[in-house]
Amino acid sequence: MRKESQLLVLLATLGITPLCYAGTASTQEDTMAWKRLNELVERQGRQLEEQQRQIEALKKRLGMDNASSEVGHSQSHVAKPAPPPSSAPGDAVKNEQGKQQVVQTKEAGPTQAVGRPPAKPNISQQYKEIEAIFSQQGVLTPKGTLVFEPSMQYSFSSANRVVLNGYTIIPAITIGLIDVRNVNHNTYTPALTTRYGLTNRLELQLYVPYVFRDDSAAASSLNIEDSAINENTRVFNADASHLGDVQFGLRYQFNMPAGGGPIFIGGLQAKSDTGKDPFHVSTDASGYATELPTGTGFWSIQPSLTAIMPSDPVVFFGSASYIYNFERSYQGTKWDPGNTIGFNLGMGFSMNENMSFSLGYGHSIIDKTRANGHVLSNSRTTTLGSLLFGASYKLSDRVNLNFSVEAGLTEDAPDVQLTLRVPFSI
Structure with a gap:
């Protein structure tokens, strides 16, 4: 029992x-x-x-x-x-x-993991797509990290000018000289950028370019006198290869948002005059340059402010800057090339954890050139407007591949500019 x-x-x-x-x-x-x-x-x-x-x-x-x-x-x-x-x-x-x-x-039956939201990418991953088109608008370099960024940039621009020096006897008939000029500019700029994070909110950066330039100009003149037309065409070529203007500066992040709010980054950058300046290039009897400058010939300083706002899956960004050029004396004349006001804005899209692309617009306004405090008679305000498209691909945790295309929208902007950058950190 x-x-x-x-x-x-x-x-x-x-x-x-x-x-x-x-x-x-x-x-x-x-x-x-x-x-x-x-x-x-x-x-x-x-x-x-x-x-x-x-x-x-x-x-x-x-x-x-x-x-x-x-x-x-x-x-x-x-x-x-x-x-x-x-x-x-x-x-x-x-x-x-x-x-x-x-x-x-x-x-x-098919197995399904218990629901868990995917981990959000860290702040560096969220803003990587911005660097696809603007190298100085991503988040800062982490403390103790050194980043090397070799790059290659190609820029092409062309200009056509027609000058009429004569008089009209009847509509569409001109007696005198017609001068037609076509100029093509090709610029190749390999460069190395170095960034180092002093803290998580402060970084130092150095930019060292080497410039190759190749310009060609074709000048055609038509001399119309009585019923005879005399045509004279000349081709001018010039090139240059020299160190460009070295730039250095720092950037500081003002806030550290915890809930995904906007962040603000201030920058201060100085540009040297290490490149070959326009005052020391030779010209021929016609006024055409036989060699080309690789720098501006002026020291300048550029303060800037950048705002970045995430709105998953898009990151919006914008920046404003001001370039102040210091005067320079040459042969008893004080030259002031004019200061520059610039801004840009755009948005970045993250397609997956490795691939992202960006769209943006950049605009700059360059003031008139002055000599001894007076505006030169042939000087004018220059406006540069460009549309930018960029893509970024993460090759590894430490290496990225960035490519951007810039198309000029105004007469003075480069027709096209291609940039390839490969930043890697150690």
Whole structure:
């Protein structure tokens, strides 16, 4: 009777109330039924563990998130539920077999990880797409990190000029000289930019360019006198290869938003006159340059302010700057090339964790040139407007590939400008 009582307690713990104790079966039959039930539960547990191992192997092959693996692993160790009450041990075995079929059907179906929002990219990843077109508008370099950025830039611009020096006797007929000039400018600028993070909010940067220039000009003059037309065409070529104007400066991030708000970055940059200046290039008798400058010939300083606003999946950005050129004396004359006001704005799109692209617009207004405080008669205000498109691809955690295209929208802006940059950090 003691063994029968223990068996009754055990079956009651499993949620089974055998009818044998109501006089429908013997104690030996109950014991056999309990053993079969125990073997069935153990076999079901082994099958679940084998299915779990297969699921884990499949997840590793598919590169699924570790978080979902942890959830599935924890589910495999949940205590096995007790079988529901039945009218007899035989019925209990049938119920367990039915439950096993249901579990196997569910496990055979597609597995889905328990819902968990994907981790948001850090602030550096969110703003990387901005650097695709503007090298100085991404987030700052982290503290203690050194970034080298070799780059190659190609710029092409052309200009046509027609000068009429004569008089008109009847409409569409001119007597005198017609001067037509076509000038093409090709500039290749390999450069190396270095940035170092002093703190997480302050970085230093240095830009060293080397400039190759190749200009060609074709001048055609038509001398119309009486009924004769005399045409004279000349072609002028000039080139240069020399160190450009070295630039250096710093940038500081004013705030550290915790909730994804806008960030503001201030910059201060100085430009030297290390390039070959326009005052020391030679010209021929016609006034055409036989060699070309590779720098402006003036020191300048440029303060700037940049605002960056994330709005998932887009990042908006804008910047304003002012370039102040210091006067320079040459052959007793004080020259002032005019200061520049500039701004740009745009947006960056992150397509995935490796690929992003940006659209932007840049605008600059250059003041008139002055000599001894007076505006030159042939000087005018210059406006540069350009549309920019850029793409960025992350080759690795430390190396990016950035490419941008700039198309000029105003007469004085370069027709096209291509830039390839490969920043890598150590």
